[in-house]
Amino acid sequence: MERPYVPREIKDEPPETRMILATNRLIIRDWTLTDIDDLVEGLNDMEVAKWLAFVPHPYTRADAENWIRYCIKSADDEKERAAYHLAIELKSARKVIGGLSIDKINRQQGTAGGGIWLNKRYQGLGYGSEAFGKRIEFAFTTLGLRRLDNGYFEGNEASFKLQEKFGYKVEGIRRKAFVCMATGEIMDEHITGLLKEEWIKI
Numbered sequence: 001m002e003r004p005y006v007p008r009e010i011k012d013e014p015p016e017t018r019m020i021l022a023t024n025r026l027i028i029r030d031w032t033l034t035d036i037d038d039l040v041e042g043l044n045d046m047e048v049a050k051w052l053a054f055v056p057h058p059y060t061r062a063d064a065e066n067w068i069r070y071c072i073k074s075a076d077d078e079k080e081r082a083a084y085h086l087a088i089e090l091k092s093a094r095k096v097i098g099g100l101s102i103d104k105i106n107r108q109q110g111t112a113g114g115g116i117w118l119n120k121r122y123q124g125l126g127y128g129s130e131a132f133g134k135r136i137e138f139a140f141t142t143l144g145l146r147r148l149d150n151g152y153f154e155g156n157e158a159s160f161k162l163q164e165k166f167g168y169k170v171e172g173i174r175r176k177a178f179v180c181m182a183t184g185e186i187m188d189e190h191i192t193g194l195l196k197e198e199w200i201k202i
């Protein structure tokens with residue numbers, strides 16, 4: 001039988017994390033300030049940051065703290081959150097191995113954006129699929145959305161594969177859409193979208 005999840009001791013922060021989704025191996029929950037080290041470990045890595053638009057390199061403790069404080073603030077309105085920025089914690093190690101977001105939630109339109117990243121050491125082990133599948137289920141089933149917007153930079157095969165396996169379709173290219181903060185390179189973005197009726201449940 002699965003062990004019950006007991007949140008780690010958290011000082012200076014709410015007594016327990018509020019938003020919790022569970023999969024076999026993962027807990028997906030709000031960020032807390034105790035996650036700073038794991039966040040820096042995951043994002044202070046060019047191999048991860050080069051695929052993300054807004055992650056500077058090097059990625060410092062101050063960057064991590066600012067981000068987590070922003071996430072805590074954005075989680076304030078529990079009834080009508082416009083965004084879920086969540087940590088992905090590996091249950092067996094009690095370690096945050098990545099992050100995911102559902103953001104730009106438009107309840108009137110039934111749409112949202114967002115994405116996912118994992119610490120390089122934990123990639124290629126199916127954790128991305130596990131977390132991403134739960135994210136989609138939460139967006140469509142719990143939030144009642146009907147469409148998820150996403151995208152990936154030219155060359156990001158892992159992201160393309162991950163999205164494709166859940167039913168995302170490539171809808172076009174936004175040329176020179178972003179300056180990647182980590183590399184300084186101007187990147188084309190492949191735009192993707194998932195309609196609820198095309199969602200492949202894995």
Ligand SMILES: CC(C)(COP(=O)(O)OP(=O)(O)OC[C@H]1O[C@@H](n2cnc3c(N)ncnc32)[C@H](O)[C@@H]1OP(=O)(O)O)[C@@H](O)C(=O)NCCC(=O)NCCS
Nearest residue numbers: 051117118123124125126127128129152157158159161162
């Ligand atoms: C994208 C990312 C979250 C995928 O997570 P992951 O745990 O490595 O993915 P999984 O192990 O669940 O694999 C998902 C699918 O992608 C495939 N895949 C994984 N890495 C791949 C790679 N480098 N090239 C091609 N396919 C790859 C897997 O084979 C799998 O498909 P399958 O189930 O049909 O075999 C992870 O690679 C990552 O964090 N990358 C850096 C940040 C990033 O690119 N984020 C997305 C920005 S749009």
